[in-house]
Amino acid sequence: MSVDAPAEPPQPQPRRYGRGVFLATVLGGASSLFWGKSVWGHISSVTNAIPLVPHGGWRIYTVSGSMPTFDRATWRLEIGGLVDKPLSFSYAELRALPRTTQISTFHCVTGWTVPDVHWAGVRLSDIIAQAQPQFDAHALQFVSAERPYVDSLTLQQASLHDVMLAYEMNHKPLAREHGAPVRLVIPEMYGYKNVKWLERINLVPQAEDGYWELLGYDRDAWVGRSNGYTS
Amino acid sequence: MTRYVRRFSRTERTLHWVNALGFLTLLGSGLILYLPRLSILVGRRPVVKDIHFWSGIGWVSALALVALLGDRRGLLRMARELDGFERDDIRWLKRIRPAPQGRFNAGQKLNAALNAAFLVLFLLSGLLLFFGERDTRFRFASTVVLHDGLTFAATALLVGHLYLSLIHPATRHALRGMTVGTVSEDWARAHHGRWTPPPAE
Numbered sequence: 001m002s003v004d005a006p007a008e009p010p011q012p013q014p015r016r017y018g019r020g021v022f023l024a025t026v027l028g029g030a031s032s033l034f035w036g037k038s039v040w041g042h043i044s045s046v047t048n049a050i051p052l053v054p055h056g057g058w059r060i061y062t063v064s065g066s067m068p069t070f071d072r073a074t075w076r077l078e079i080g081g082l083v084d085k086p087l088s089f090s091y092a093e094l095r096a097l098p099r100t101t102q103i104s105t106f107h108c109v110t111g112w113t114v115p116d117v118h119w120a121g122v123r124l125s126d127i128i129a130q131a132q133p134q135f136d137a138h139a140l141q142f143v144s145a146e147r148p149y150v151d152s153l154t155l156q157q158a159s160l161h162d163v164m165l166a167y168e169m170n171h172k173p174l175a176r177e178h179g180a181p182v183r184l185v186i187p188e189m190y191g192y193k194n195v196k197w198l199e200r201i202n203l204v205p206q207a208e209d210g211y212w213e214l215l216g217y218d219r220d221a222w223v224g225r226s227n228g229y230t231s
Numbered sequence: 232m233t234r235y236v237r238r239f240s241r242t243e244r245t246l247h248w249v250n251a252l253g254f255l256t257l258l259g260s261g262l263i264l265y266l267p268r269l270s271i272l273v274g275r276r277p278v279v280k281d282i283h284f285w286s287g288i289g290w291v292s293a294l295a296l297v298a299l300l301g302d303r304r305g306l307l308r309m310a311r312e313l314d315g316f317e318r319d320d321i322r323w324l325k326r327i328r329p330a331p332q333g334r335f336n337a338g339q340k341l342n343a344a345l346n347a348a349f350l351v352l353f354l355l356s357g358l359l360l361f362f363g364e365r366d367t368r369f370r371f372a373s374t375v376v377l378h379d380g381l382t383f384a385a386t387a388l389l390v391g392h393l394y395l396s397l398i399h400p401a402t403r404h405a406l407r408g409m410t411v412g413t414v415s416e417d418w419a420r421a422h423h424g425r426w427t428p429p430p431a432e
Contacts, residue, residue, distance in 0.1 A: 014315030018344045025348030029377060030355060036373030036380070060270040063277060110360070111375040177271045216365050228367030 037111060057114045060177045061191075063211060068145035068197040070180045077165075077182060079127065081202035082137035087130060091181055095167065097122045102162050104187035106194070107223045109212075119185050121166035125159045128203075137203035142184055142210075145197040151210030152219075153186065153193070162187060165198065189221040234416040236428035238334065238408035242301030243309060247409055249297055250346075253290030254385070257353075260286060261382060287357050291350070313343045319425060331424030342388060349385045352377065 032039075072091050079087040089097075100123045106114040128140070133155065141152045157163070166185045167174055174180045179196025186193055192212040213219045218226040239247070260283040263269045264276065273279060298306055312335055320337035323330035335343070356378040363370040395402045396409070402422070408414040419428055 012318060014317045015321075016314050017316040018314035018340055021341060021344035022348045025345060026351050029348065029352040029381070032377050032380070033356075033359075033371045033373050036376040040373075040376045040380070058267055059265065060267045061276065062270075062274070065278070066274045067271070109370075110363075111372045177267060216367070218367075228370045229372060 057112055058178075059108070059112060061108075062146060063149055064146050067176055070176065072181075075181060075199075077198065078200045079131045079203075080200070081141070081204055082134040083203050084132035084134060085130065087127070091167075094122065094165070094182065098126065100164060102164065102185075102187070104162065104185070106187065107190055109190040109192060109217065109221070109227050118168075118170050119164060119166040120168035120171075121164040121182070121185065123161070124163045124165055124184070125161070127165065128155070128158065128201075131203070133203045136205055139204050139207035141202040141204050141208065142195040142198055143200040143202065144179075144195050145199045149195065149197075149211045151193055151195050151213070152204070152207040154207050157186070157189075157220075160186065160188060188223060190217075190223060190227065192217060193221045235413035236416050236419050237412055238414045238419070238428070239412050240302055240305050241412070242297065242305055244409055244412060245301060246294065246297045246306070249293045250290075253286065253293060254389070256286045257283060257290060258382070258386065265379070265382070284357070284361055287354070291354055294350075313340050316340065317425070329424075332422065332426070334423055334426040334428075336423065342392065345388060346385070349381050349388075353381050353385075356381065 075091050077089045077094055079089075099120060101118065101120045103116055103118050106117050137155065139152050139154045140158050141150060143150050153163075163184070163186045165182050167182050169175065169178055174183060179198065182198045183196045184194050184198055192210070195210075207219060209219060220226055224230070260279055263273045263279050264283060270276065312333060316337060317333070319330040319332065320340065322328075323332060323337045324341075356374050359369050359371060359374045360378060363374060396406045397403055404414060404418045405422075416428070419426060
């Protein structure tokens, strides 16, 4: 049997501050699950000034090996399915359609938000009306060039006045990582409904689960009122 | 001739380097997921995500394995040393001198307590991120804020640690203690005056 030699000559009993710091940090950190986001909102205006921190709060989420590449010469946006007038737009044709703009907040379901994003593009309901949906079409399926990403909206959701196909973000052509050349923007819903690299819209009988919905996310992804959140 | 005394056991050093390797792997893969510019450069997000997740599991498991298979009694003794703050430790933190230090100075004790807490919180928030992607019951609006905040805090500690162990002339000799295990007796006396090193072998 070995006997532990006292490590130090006797002093007044040492204070157990180490475990205090440990426990206080763990408890404080764990409790931040319930207050962290509101506090972070106040200090993020400061951290945005630090060059290393993601600019403006965006994070780039993708589901496949590489991002689709936009080729202006060959790119087309197709609108088909249950429509009387299937449509196909080149990039120039899409840019020539009536332009609409909005400033809205982008909410990711994982908790980050980007306030005051300026979007420019085409109102979705205008394009859909042009394609003349058939009477049994009740939903839209959005197909991304990033396979196998798809998602859908009901016709009613898609007719909200600020739902748009955006080709500009913050006064610049949509960058590749944000879905160039065109992405869906529906600010009332979480980011995963805002399909990037949009290349096809199909009119379908009913809304079906998209990429993240097959993994358990809500199909009706209202900000603050879905995916386990209440506000 | 310089005389050397043993500062860190093999188990302690293994624990340190396993911790360092795990943290750096997680920091690297995490930054690829976090920083838009790196995300764009690297791509392959699903693969990077898998690497990040399994590195996290591997990090914690490897630390547990070292603790389990190594010198457990020695680690417990080390934990007691790190936990206890003597009067001189408080003086040291208040920058009152002289304040002779034990084998760990008060700053190292704080660093250890914070890093241990960060590990628990990294694991908690990381698992919540992983399972929250699969089940709404594990989803909190602030999980990502906690995980990111921890990254900033832990990286700040790491930067300070690297400065003291690699660059600062007065303290960088300590690196020897963490690589070969021994430090010079003179250095030990100057920086850790309250520590009675075990007799040289």
